[in-house]
Amino acid sequence: MEAAKEKLLQGSKFCFRSGRLYCESVNIKDLHATVERLYKSPFYVYSKAQLQKNISDYCTALNHSGLEHSVKANRNLELLRIISSSGCGATTVSGFEMQIAMQAGFPPSNILYNGNGKTMEEIEYAIRHGCMLNIDSQFDAAHILEAAKKLHKTARVLLRLNPDIDPNVHPYNTTGLQLSKFGIIDQHLSTVVEMVQSSPCVEVIGLHCHLGSTIDDLGVIASMCTYLLQKTRELRGKGFDSIRCINVGGGLSINYKREGGAVPTPAKLIAEIQKKLKGEKMQIILEPGRSIIGNTAILVTKVLGVKSSPSKTFVVTDGSMTEVIRPSLYSAYHHVDLLDYTADTGHGDKTLLDIVGPVCESADFLAKDRLLTLPQEGSGLVICDVGAYCASAASNYNMRPRPAEILIDQDQWRLIRRPETYEDLLRTCVGI
Numbered sequence: 001m002e003a004a005k006e007k008l009l010q011g012s013k014f015c016f017r018s019g020r021l022y023c024e025s026v027n028i029k030d031l032h033a034t035v036e037r038l039y040k041s042p043f044y045v046y047s048k049a050q051l052q053k054n055i056s057d058y059c060t061a062l063n064h065s066g067l068e069h070s071v072k073a074n075r076n077l078e079l080l081r082i083i084s085s086s087g088c089g090a091t092t093v094s095g096f097e098m099q100i101a102m103q104a105g106f107p108p109s110n111i112l113y114n115g116n117g118k119t120m121e122e123i124e125y126a127i128r129h130g131c132m133l134n135i136d137s138q139f140d141a142a143h144i145l146e147a148a149k150k151l152h153k154t155a156r157v158l159l160r161l162n163p164d165i166d167p168n169v170h171p172y173n174t175t176g177l178q179l180s181k182f183g184i185i186d187q188h189l190s191t192v193v194e195m196v197q198s199s200p201c202v203e204v205i206g207l208h209c210h211l212g213s214t215i216d217d218l219g220v221i222a223s224m225c226t227y228l229l230q231k232t233r234e235l236r237g238k239g240f241d242s243i244r245c246i247n248v249g250g251g252l253s254i255n256y257k258r259e260g261g262a263v264p265t266p267a268k269l270i271a272e273i274q275k276k277l278k279g280e281k282m283q284i285i286l287e288p289g290r291s292i293i294g295n296t297a298i299l300v301t302k303v304l305g306v307k308s309s310p311s312k313t314f315v316v317t318d319g320s321m322t323e324v325i326r327p328s329l330y331s332a333y334h335h336v337d338l339l340d341y342t343a344d345t346g347h348g349d350k351t352l353l354d355i356v357g358p359v360c361e362s363a364d365f366l367a368k369d370r371l372l373t374l375p376q377e378g379s380g381l382v383i384c385d386v387g388a389y390c391a392s393a394a395s396n397y398n399m400r401p402r403p404a405e406i407l408i409d410q411d412q413w414r415l416i417r418r419p420e421t422y423e424d425l426l427r428t429c430v431g432i
Contacts, residue, residue: 013047014298014384019341021382023047023298025411029339032300032380035406039419042301042319043404044391046079046416050296051387054266055086058288061270066285068112070250071097073289073388076405078416080104083292091250091287095122098131112247112287114160114208116140116182123147127155134160134208138188141195148201158206158247159184159192163227167212167220167251170330176211176224183209193235203242206285207231210249213290214332216263218272224248225276232282247285248273254294256333256385266291290388297387299323300339303375304358313353313374317381320357321364322400324383324390328363336367339380349373355381359398391417396425 014023021028023045035043058067068089071080075097081104084090089110090101101111113126114134124147126133135141135157148155162183165176175182184192196202209224228246236243255263264272266288273284301319308314326332336355351374355367366383375381394402401420406413426432 012295013050013053016341021337021339023408024049026408026413028298028300028382029380031406031413032302032339035300035404036302039404039415041403042299042317042323043406043419044297044299044323044386045406045408045413046076046297046387048082048407048409051079051082051293052086054292054296055083055088058266058270058286058292059086059088061267062284062286066245066283068110068285068287069292070287070289071101072392074293074392075100076391076417077104078407079293080106091289092131095119095125098122098126098129102129112158118143120147124151127151127153130156132156132158132205134158135184135192135196136160136182137184138191138195141192145195145199145201149199153201155202156205157196157202158208158245159189159196159204160208160210161189161228161231162186163209163211163224165211165220165223165227167215168217169212169214170332172330173213173251174211175213176209189231193238193240197239204235204240206243206245206247206283207235208247208249208285210287211251213251214253215251216253218264218269221248221269222272222276225273229277229280232280244281245283245285246277247287250287250289250291252288252291254291254385256335258335258384292388294388295385297385297390299383299386299390301381301383303377303379303381305377306374313351315353315355315372315375315381317355317357317366319366319381319383320359320400321361321366322357322359322395322397323403324366324386325393325395326389327366327368328361334367334386335384336370336372337382337384338373338375339382341373355383359400396420399425401425 068091069083070091072093084105090106091112092098092101093115108129108131111131113131116136127148144155160183162185164178207228252269253263299319301317304316306315321328350371352369353372357364404419405417407416
């Protein structure tokens with residue numbers, strides 16, 4: 001078992017030693033006991049070393065230029081500070097995301113404000129602080145031009161194009177088809193170009209595409225690069241000499257299923273992009289979120305009990321869809337494991353189990369039909385690879401407080417977000 005587990009987690013800062021799970025040098029079973037006593041279970045655990053490694057992998061391949069972390073993947077302030085300290089920029093999709101990015105130390109000039117439905121207040125905030133903006137549509141262009149004129153400032157913008165390329169991922173993760181709400185379709189591009197070309201209040205510095213998320217096929221990225229290069233040449237031919245960057249978005253998947261060689265590395269992704277753009281004097285910008293932070297975290301949960309029917313065995317944990325929404329939202333896969341494989345924690349051979357939470361919804365599951373050793377009541381389970389789109393998408397459904405977040409640095413751990421209290425959940429209510 002030990003050799004198999006070590007192979008499964010090879011290259012990760014989460015690994016099994018003598019049958020027990022560690023994050024860096026911290027025993028997670030011991031941590032679970034301590035954190036449950038101090039703050040309650042479940043809770044998120046992040047590896048600082050894994051986060052730094054992921055950033056380094058991108059920066060090395062990009063030669064320390066053009067990396068912008070997608071804040072929506074995870075907005076924990078301490079984690080954002082670690083990312084900003086590496087010299088990365090940030091991609092944001094709301095006014096508060098811009099604000100927290102600046103608070104975390106990202107220079108406003110290296111923050112991109114993206115989105116298909118920006119408010120005038122948010123647009124003005126971005127322009128006033130010197131952030132870049134994506135133009136997503138005709139009405140978006142009109143609003144940005146109006147705001148820049150009002151503020152007597154020049155807005156630096158990219159045109160977000162919709163190339164109608166299928167990334168072959170879940171429909172909810174698809175953003176570059178004409179069925180998607182994002183980006184300027186070819187039929188509308190000439191109108192937007194005329195709008196920005198006639199205004200002295202904007203500078204078009206680049207083109208942008210984002211096909212979707214959980215992408216593991218570099219062929220679709222190559223097709224997008226070809227499309228962007230063609231559009232760049234067309235627009236430069238119309239006088240847009242200010243175009244100096246191509247933003248290829250993010251979307252690279254991670255190895256959720258722990259299968260060797262299934263997902264391209266950042267180095268392979270960037271090599272494919274550079275091959276397509278070879279010879280062009282153009283800065284390449286990437287906006288990774290999941291592949292920066294996804295594999296840096298686990299959710300540590302406690303088994304509340306086991307119940308069976310003729311067709312199912314359910315392991316009920318204190319973790320749920322309110323902490324990890326992805327399985328319920330689009331049947332996403334997260335690896336599940338025991339904290340401890342020593343003799344006192346599991347019952348015999350492996351069996352098919354559904355891992356579910358206590359939320360009052362049939363959709364509240366973390367994993368289905370997983371072959372696992374049946375855990376004992378009170379023992380620990382971990383949901384892996386929850387760094388992206390889990391804590392940032394957590395909710396208070398069923399009046400559940402959002403849990404603690406813990407950062408591990410070598411053999412030390414510290415709280416980077418306290419768990420919510422009943423008072424926190426009532427704080428915005430009026431008249432109490």
